[in-house]
Amino acid sequence: MEYLFSLEIIYLIASVTYIMGLKMLGHPETARKGNLIAAFGMGLAIFGTIFLYKGEVASLIYILIAIAIAIGTIIGWGVAKKVDMxxxxxxxxxxxxxxxxxxxxxxxxxxxxxxxxxxxxxxxxxxxxxxxxxxxxxxxxxxxxxxxxxxxxxxxxxxxxxxxxxxxxxxxxxxxxxxxxxxxxxxxxxxxxxxxxxxxxxxxxxxxxxxxxxxxxxxxxxxxxxxxxxxxxxxxxxxxxxxxxxxxxxxxxxxxxxxxxxxxxxxxxxxxxGTTGSDASKQTSQGSIKKTTPSDAAILMNYANQVIIVPGYGLAVAQAQHVIHELEVLLEKKGVKVKYAIHPVAGRMPGHMNVLLAETNVDYDKLIEMDDINSEFQNTDAVLVVGANDVVNPAAHNDPASPIYGMPILEVVNAKSIIINKRSMNPGYAGIENELFFNQKTSMLFGDAKDVLTKLVQELKNM
Structure with missing residues (x-):
């Protein structure tokens, strides 16, 4: 019995939970459970170290450890519960x-x-x-x-x-x-x-x-x-x-x-x-843009067979993830097939868009990675780009002088129609104009993402 509760066995169990948790973090559907399993293993290792240590430890040390754990737990729990996605x-x-x-x-x-x-x-x-x-x-x-x-x-x-x-x-x-x-x-x-x-x-x-x-x-x-x-x-x-x-x-x-x-x-x-924002402002415009309205965008998406949504950091800033999920559900009720195209570096950290959309209970099977969805754009009636910029810029393929040349992108340019929601024509992080904005198939839907998507949902409800 003493062997079963030895520190070595505790550490072995904890190590196994780390590996299991890390493996489960590889898919959004199992990530939460994997995180909890790994956290359990960490807790087990901490308490095993404290209570199964063989050497002499003064009582004051145990009191200080308990205080430190309590403070860390309260701060960590409170911050994690209150933080916005x-x-x-x-x-x-x-x-x-x-x-x-x-x-x-x-x-x-x-x-x-x-x-x-x-x-x-x-x-x-x-x-x-x-x-x-x-x-x-x-x-x-x-x-x-x-x-x-x-x-x-x-x-x-x-x-x-x-x-x-x-x-x-x-x-x-x-x-x-x-x-x-x-x-x-x-x-x-x-x-x-x-x-x-x-x-x-x-x-x-x-x-x-x-x-x-x-x-x-x-x-x-x-x-x-x-x-x-x-x-x-x-x-x-x-x-x-x-x-x-x-x-x-x-x-x-x-x-x-x-x-x-x-x-x-x-x-x-x-x-x-790379090219800075000030340098980008000096670039020559690549042509004229075509504006659209929530009403026109709603008509286009209402009669589409398939719509692909491309989320970007602008979606996160506007906190429009719930509205875009409502848009997805509404389109599917009308018989439109909806998917999300996820670029590996969209947002501010790896998996940022996955985490953001998971908050709204988007079906994980609809979150399609770049390599898997690029072949589908040519058969897609409409693409809705919300707050993304450099990750859809065709300059990555077309312009050897571009700072993003060679960067893998979502090939939304191949879709039949493209709707891009942005606040303005300001460039993305790379500081360059987006060729996609001037494409004949592109319509610009200007405004705050949450406000624009709310109007788009309302227009679809009225159809």
Missing amino acids: TKMPELVSLFNGMGGASAALIGLIEFSHYTGDQISIFTILAGVIIGSISFSGSMIAWGKLNGTLNKPIRLPAYNILNNVILVAILAFATFIVLTGADSQLFLYLLFFAALAYGVLFVMPIGGADMPVVISLLNSFTGLAAAFGGFLYGNMVMLTGGILVGSAGTILTFAMCDAMNRPLASVIFGAFGE
Whole structure:
């Protein structure tokens, strides 16, 4: 019986729940259950560590642990319950940053306990550096996502400066490991240098590249946690860190493919650079546009056999996800087949549109990924683009000089009719005009997404 409740068995069960949860997160229909299973495993690992620890622990330590768990639970539960679905990317960045900070703090506390052990010191410094970069970088990403830091800030030759600082950090850490220096001053210099690098790394990056940044920083946090697990010989911490790190890395590669960016340019290149909004304003207009009204759009969609809806960040900003689901249900009652085309980097984080639409109970089978739906556009009577821009811009295929050239896009240009809802003709994150706006098959439906979709629903109800 004692063996059944040993810490090793608890850690094994927890590790299995992590793997199961991560597997289930791969599909929207099972993601919620997978998250709960993994959370159960984490809770099991925490309480197993507290109550099955073999060493002597002062009563005060247990009291402090209980207080910390209570405070963290209250804050985490309260924030998660109150956050709007449109603010989910910011919350992901914030929580990811806390994970990085925890890994860095472990290193700061344990450094003096492993003096002379080169392998342990290497592990500690790796956790401090990676965790600090993840923390400060995630905080900057959080600021960019919530609009506090909405403009990229680039120092002169920032790319060279960042790379020099990174090399200096690695060289300094190598010096500490090889010389056995046990100076707390050296440790804190390394810590603050890593924090500064995290800020400088993310600060120049524009909003369009945030999905890649979030995935990359997520992998950093996992790697930092894995180093902590290696230091303590804690298998569940090591397993969790490896899973988070590898999943974040795989997702980073997927996001890079979706944005046509090599990973090397993400880490060392002019990441986030491209045509700016001011440059875009100087571009010559590609022709005239055709405007439409909710009434005309309703007539077109009412007599269509199939309609594909392309959601973008503008849908999230307007909080129009419930109205668009109402539109989908209404069209289906009229015999129209409706699907949603999901681009991998639509929104501010991977899966943002899936999460947003799941809130309204959209059938998961209607959320079709880019590779699967592109072949259907040519047989689609009408496409409704709501708040998306660069992910449907044909310049990605047609203009070698375009900053998004080569980026995989939703090929809505092949549909028979295209309706695009935007507030204005302002460019997207890439800062360029969208060729699709000037296509003869395109009609522009200007206005706030929620207001426009509400009018569109009302017009369909009157038919």
